Amino acid sequence: MSFWDLARRSRSYDTLDQLNELNMDEELEKVGIKNFVIAASLSKKSDCLRVSQELENGNILLLDTKNVLRGSVELDALLFELKNAIEQKGGEMARISSNRLLVVPKHFKIVKKNL
Numbered sequence: 001m002s003f004w005d006l007a008r009r010s011r012s013y014d015t016l017d018q019l020n021e022l023n024m025d026e027e028l029e030k031v032g033i034k035n036f037v038i039a040a041s042l043s044k045k046s047d048c049l050r051v052s053q054e055l056e057n058g059n060i061l062l063l064d065t066k067n068v069l070r071g072s073v074e075l076d077a078l079l080f081e082l083k084n085a086i087e088q089k090g091g092e093m094a095r096i097s098s099n100r101l102l103v104v105p106k107h108f109k110i111v112k113k114n115l
Helices: 003-008 015-021 024-029 045-056 073-089
Strands: 037-041 060-064 092-097 100-104
Touching: 037 045, 045 060, 045 073, 073 092, 073 100
Parallel strands: 037 060
Antiparallel strands: 060 100, 092 100
């Protein structure tokens, strides 16, 4: 199934689920794409494992935490788990808004400065 087939579907899919359904090797090798910027929601601990897998693949993630109450114990535990997963892979994480996180793999460096 190609990306375009998935895009035409009327049902709503999670971004990571869409990418998992694609036959990446065949479809994207044709155009030389090896890494992705993935936008996804972060709402449960199992998402941390998926983030870790995407980092292993060299992908950059833009994570949305709006589904978890800000300042909650659940969010603190989730961010602790995420931070550990990212550190194990040598990646980095930065907050870019009140409910969005940028996560990059080890071969990227997040530089914070005004342009």
